[in-house]
Amino acid sequence: MFSNDDFELLIQEIYSRYQYDFRLYSKSSLRRRLEQALIKFHCQNLKEIRMKVQTEKEFFPQLIAYLTVNTTEMFRDPGYFKSLRENVFPYLKTFPSLKIWIAGCSTGEEVISFSILLHEAGIKRFIIYATDINPMNLERAKKAIYDTEQVRKASSSYYEAGGTGSLADYYQAAYDSVQFNQDLLSNVVFSDHSLATDAVFSEMHLISCRNVLIYFEKPLQERVFKLFDESLVRDGFLGLGSKETLQFSSIKNKFEVRDRENKIYQKAWTP
Amino acid sequence: MSHDNLLRKCISQKIRVIVVGTSAGGIDALKRILPSFKDSKKLSVAVVIHLPARGPNLIPELFKEICSFKVKEAESGESLQPGYIYFSPADYHLSIESNETLSLSSEEPLNFSRPSIDILFDSAAYSFESKALGILLTGANHDGTAGLLKIQSKGGICLIQDPSEAEYPTMPQSAAKSLSANAIMNLKQMKSFLEELSRSSYE
Numbered sequence: 021m022f023s024n025d026d027f028e029l030l031i032q033e034i035y036s037r038y039q040y041d042f043r044l045y046s047k048s049s050l051r052r053r054l055e056q057a058l059i060k061f062h063c064q065n066l067k068e069i070r071m072k073v074q075t076e077k078e079f080f081p082q083l084i085a086y087l088t089v090n091t092t093e094m095f096r097d098p099g100y101f102k103s104l105r106e107n108v109f110p111y112l113k114t115f116p117s118l119k120i121w122i123a124g125c126s127t128g129e130e131v132i133s134f135s136i137l138l139h140e141a142g143i144k145r146f147i148i149y150a151t152d153i154n155p156m157n158l159e160r161a162k163k164a165i166y167d168t169e170q171v172r173k174a175s176s177s178y179y180e181a182g183g184t185g186s187l188a189d190y191y192q193a194a195y196d197s198v199q200f201n202q203d204l205l206s207n208v209v210f211s212d213h214s215l216a217t218d219a220v221f222s223e224m225h226l227i228s229c230r231n232v233l234i235y236f237e238k239p240l241q242e243r244v245f246k247l248f249d250e251s252l253v254r255d256g257f258l259g260l261g262s263k264e265t266l267q268f269s270s271i272k273n274k275f276e277v278r279d280r281e282n283k284i285y286q287k288a289w290t291p
Numbered sequence: 292m293s294h295d296n297l298l299r300k301c302i303s304q305k306i307r308v309i310v311v312g313t314s315a316g317g318i319d320a321l322k323r324i325l326p327s328f329k330d331s332k333k334l335s336v337a338v339v340i341h342l343p344a345r346g347p348n349l350i351p352e353l354f355k356e357i358c359s360f361k362v363k364e365a366e367s368g369e370s371l372q373p374g375y376i377y378f379s380p381a382d383y384h385l386s387i388e389s390n391e392t393l394s395l396s397s398e399e400p401l402n403f404s405r406p407s408i409d410i411l412f413d414s415a416a417y418s419f420e421s422k423a424l425g426i427l428l429t430g431a432n433h434d435g436t437a438g439l440l441k442i443q444s445k446g447g448i449c450l451i452q453d454p455s456e457a458e459y460p461t462m463p464q465s466a467a468k469s470l471s472a473n474a475i476m477n478l479k480q481m482k483s484f485l486e487e488l489s490r491s492s493y494e
């Protein structure tokens with residue numbers, strides 16, 4: 021039901037037809053996503069999926085939602101956010117205006133977390149660029165409506181992250197979902213941007229890219245690191261996921277480790 | 292299959308990776324078998340043990356001291372090396388890729404488990420086919436059965452801890468019922484089997 025050749029052909033077809041480049045993604049995870057897609061779209065094999073990609077215009081946007089791993093949560097790894105608040109924000113505060121890039125923002129929980137922390141740190145002049153390749157994720161992120169149960173769990177992470185108010189101050193609760201205040205997104209620009217194929221789009225003071233690189237093979241990770249290096253201003257910060265590291269990358273010497281455990285780096289001053 | 296026949300089968304299939312899955316009672320069981328791996332130029336071992344999600348993973352430290360293989364927590368993208376035992380980090384799935392690297396993922400838990408034994412086994416089956424050996428030990432759930440079935444269907448070899456000996460028999464029992472495992476062994480037998488396997492030389 022699952023042949024390697026069909027797998028490669030499908031990935032190739034997606035790339036040439038839609039310019040979504042999954043060729044350097046870790047294969048195991050992608051294969052599991054596709055196995056789920058077979059069930060969801062009632063296909064017998066990957067050939068059928070490929071036929072649909074070729075012939076049905078509406079199919080691809082639905083498929084893409086299945087190909088990416090979207091798991092996320094608010095204040096994921098609270099120590100990371102606490103460290104940003106304590107070690108990075110005081111420094112960023114000295115800039116007249118800030119540009120922050122959240123790459124691979126998924127359904128927006130990380131964006132809300134940042135907005136809340138910036139607000140509590142009294143940082144007002146900033147823009148957050150929140151990017152992802154999955155259009156459905158971006159749509160959900162813009163709405164900022166989340167499951168009540170999920171937000172309830174996030175409340176303890178918010179405190180662990182050093183939150184100074186109450187998470188409930190930032191949303192309106194409805195029956196089984198909550199709506200975060202749209203103010204939190206007023207300085208946020210959501211856009212479709214692929215770390216695998218797109219280029220630098222602005223100069224950033226802080227880039228947060230978490231739990232995206234673990235799905236990439238080494239050469240693609242390397243591409244992304246170069247992109248981040250080019251995008252960051254001198255002294256700019258880079259934050260990665262808890263299982264991601266700059267240690268084995270070619271840009272490692274241009275960065276200093278600010279918080280090893282929480283994977284926060286600062287681009288070193290190079291004369 | 293007898294011990295000797297199984298050993299011959301492993302050698303003729305040139306087993307390269309050994310994937311181990313366990314849950315409740317797993318630390319003690321792993322302490323019995325992981326030290327069996329002696330210096331080997333061919334075997335790599337990857338282990339999933341269900342752990343509470345948060346907090347630092349102390350398991351690799353625990354095993355460093357008693358194993359002759361090098362022990363480490365797996366990192367995403369690192370290459371699979373012989374003579375190493377890799378543990379999945381808490382709260383991440385671990386997979387073995389066909390380009391002989393390891394990868395991590397925070398995909399949804401599978402059957403309430405992250406890391407999932409099924410995911411590790413399934414990836415080893417796809418990437419190493421008949422060169423994969425899966426070992427399922429004590430545990431109180433059903434993780435691992437589907438993964439062993441996948442290893443079996445790709446021609447790999449499956450070992451199951453004898454449920455009557457297991458501290459928590461549910462997991463090995465579930466697997467023993469569903470597949471024609473190549474062998475059901477108690478830990479003592481498994482230990483000597485793995486010692487012999489890691490000592491035998493094949494290309």
Ligand SMILES: C[S@@+](CC[C@H](N)C(=O)[O-])C[C@H]1O[C@@H](n2cnc3c(N)ncnc32)[C@H](O)[C@@H]1O
Binds near residue numbers: 089123214215230397
């Ligand atoms: C596991 S989520 C991580 C979300 C969030 N950063 C966090 O840490 O919780 C990974 C996200 O990366 C996105 N992604 C995958 N490939 C990408 C690419 N080439 N460029 C940008 N985003 C990508 C996926 O669509 C998904 O939303």
